[in-house]
Amino acid sequence: MADELGWRSSLADPQQGLGPEVLIPETLEVDRWAPSEEGLSRTTLNNRPTRVDGPGAELVVRRNSDRFRFVGAATRRISRGIDLDEIVLGLCRASVPAFSDAVLVYLCDQIPVGNERPAFPLVLRLRRLEQREGLAGEAETIDWPVLEVSEVRPNSALAEVLRGVRPVFGHSAVAQAAFLELIGPDRTEPTGRHTILAPLRGRRRVIGAAVFLRGARRPAFELDDLLAAAQLATQTALGVDKAVLYGREAYFADELQRIMLPDSLPQPTGVRLASRYLPAAQTARVGGDWYDAIPLPGSRVALVVGDVMGHSMTSAAIMGQIRTTAQTLAGLDLPPQEVLHHLDEQAQRLGSDRMATCLYVVYDPVAHRVTIANAGHPPPILLHIDGRAEVLKVPPGAPIGVGGVGFEAVELDAPAGATLLLYTDGLVESRARDVWTGIEMLRERLAAAATQLASPDQPPPLEAICDDVLAVLAPGDRDDDIALLAARFDGIAPSDVAYWLLEPNDQAPRRARKRARRALSRWGLDNIADVVELLVSEVVTNAVRYAERPVTLRLLRTDILRCEVGDDSPHLPQQRRALETDEGGRGLFLVNRLSRRWGATRLSAGKLVWFEMSLTPE
The missing domain is CATH 3.60.40.10 (PPM-type phosphatase domain)
Known part of the structure; x- marks a missing residue:
């Protein structure tokens, strides 16, 4: 019976016999990964039939067909993912139990994007571990501590396998040493053909590794399984590359939009x-x-x-x-x-x-x-x-x-x-x-x-x-x-607003002081009247010096006192430090020192100078 990915369990059963001779036509010239003892080597199939001899040719054809359907379904499942977790989950769910009893996926701790240089030394972090459950509902493949983080040391066995890019069985001395470096020295399961280590290579560089394992009760991996592992690893690596690039672009887009909105x-x-x-x-x-x-x-x-x-x-x-x-x-x-x-x-x-x-x-x-x-x-x-x-x-x-x-x-x-x-x-x-x-x-x-x-x-x-x-x-x-x-x-009540028009002449500062003090007395703010009177006089004096039309003076009482003086001159006042011999130039210096804050705004018909005071002396 075929599983959900279309790969029959007979693919891993070496006890099946061989049938009569079958001729399998190859109508297109394609690239093929030919299995070797250590990995894969690339060959080219010409436009000529491939002859399968022996009594089990029908079974070979069926198993090859099932393998192609599995790889096609698995790659589609992986490619549906958008972010890293979805892609890695797609690889794990496609592999277990159809292809392996367990799979471990390691990715670089900092995956480089585009032309970025990878971090040195290269650190692989376990992203996901997926394994088949036994009849009693317990995992039966990995029962030893697995390393969460592995550092790829230069000239190590793991570095050599990753540089080779091709999937390898775990029976050679180099492969076994690489497995121990990657998943930990405490493993008790057999290596050999029960394990495949497949480097994950993106568009430019290796970005991780996938380990496929089968338990002792299941037939070992065959040479053609290296082809499937290579396809799964390639699809996963390219998907991870795209996901990282998409995530980086989305991050920059979000940051761009965030900084264009007010922080507060x-x-x-x-x-x-x-x-x-x-x-x-x-x-x-x-x-x-x-x-x-x-x-x-x-x-x-x-x-x-x-x-x-x-x-x-x-x-x-x-x-x-x-x-x-x-x-x-x-x-x-x-x-x-x-x-x-x-x-x-x-x-x-x-x-x-x-x-x-x-x-x-x-x-x-x-x-x-x-x-x-x-x-x-x-x-x-x-x-x-x-x-x-x-x-x-x-x-x-x-x-x-x-x-x-x-x-x-x-x-x-x-x-x-x-x-x-x-x-x-x-x-x-x-x-x-x-x-x-x-x-x-x-x-x-x-x-x-x-x-x-x-x-x-x-x-x-x-x-x-x-x-x-x-x-x-x-x-x-x-x-x-x-x-x-x-x-x-909330608004401001009319009783909390005082407003006057002042003719731009020498009498304006005196009138402004007198009216401001009267308003402050009505509001019960005599405790700050002296300071406000001084600052109002300075700001009004600056206004009438350049104004040609009446100057406006407004006091607003809320949780603070705000004074606004408007005139028809567009030139904004500038604070400067007066010399000891100067007779003027200290008005804005006093406003800056005695008020909570102050400012000046250019209007379409002049300017507005304002300052704010606390209702109680500080």
Whole structure:
């Protein structure tokens, strides 16, 4: 009876007789590995018949046919593997018990890739041991300790066998010494023709070894079994080479995509953020999904989610370029529709087929408003305080890269306590449902999660919402990346905001000091009033020196105090170290020393200089 790989057990039975003479035609000139006592040598068969004489010719033909079917089925099984474990498992399952009672697979501890030089000295590590179980359910072939790691010493017997590349029986002195070096000196099983050692040679070099063993109760290996062992070893080695190369490329692709995503989200005033990113399935793991949160002048924040079409290294690279461009445009404080317009131009410069969808949102915690512009992306979902989830009506727009189209922005309320969810289509679209069905499922899931997770006096935790909405995916139906960005709008109450316009004249610093002190007194922050008054005076003085239009001064009280001074001059201030004889140049030095942090941002119509203070003196 044939086993699952089509190799009858009679192949290993030397007691079978020989039948009448049979003529086996060889119609093609092919390469053949001819067996010798020590290994294999290459010969060529000409276009002439091979004559098999003797009474068992029919059995020989059948056994050769079974051997070819076995090798074909085994190589197909090995080649189906993608990673190292699958390939090695394919070799083991194909070999045991059809070809051997046990197999040990050793691979280099560090498998070289491409033109990399192998590690020295070469170290072989046991990757897998597979053996047939006996009638009592216990392994009956290997019952001695097997070495997990073997070092291939120069000029050793193992090094000589590996250099030879060809499979060898274990009966010669060199082969027996190689076996002892590889699998350990404590073996008690017979060697000889009950053992085959097959080096695993990839495209360029030996990357491991496979040991095939048969127990004493089973017939020994024959010469033709070396041919089968060579085929199995070659297929395995080439598969391992490809798996290592694929793994290296996938690693670089994952690293490329990972470094293009933010390591951590900022903590802007008046909003809390959470994000999730899930790569696509193993067969399409590199994509162009991205998300970002970019602090803007005036305590605002830009929320961005996008998806470059396609799954390749090119998609990831284009994503990185578009994301960088979006960050640059956001720093210019352009309106959302203008940002998408410039992203569209950039995508067209990258190529005629470089398209992406993008959703760009600007949240103002003082005005409690969001401004949204869309470029062919799924609409955001707003979770209200009462637990109602709403798909926002945003003009869809055309994807970035189409060219020749305009983008429209809408401004909507963003009440304190509400949560805005931005996502890519991988979360809502799959082989089992269209995108709009998925959006409706996501909306229902978000509302249900809010009901389950919310407490009487607190909205649902943001991180828990992100984890819960990911469950909208059915197991196994995802074939695209997922980027998810959630924003909880806390806002800044009007009572915590003080705002003034100052004419750019010599009286502006005095008025600024007076109004700042009055606001701090109203907030109960007299303990830091002296320092804030000094810093406000310095920053306003710098502003009115170059401004032509009124200067803005705004104070924001949250868990910190933030002061913002804006003017119409595009020149950013530079901190310098003043000399003892200089009468000025110490303003920014004081700001740097006395504030928690400070900065300056160039706007489309000027600049904004800001600094932050702790509510209690440090």
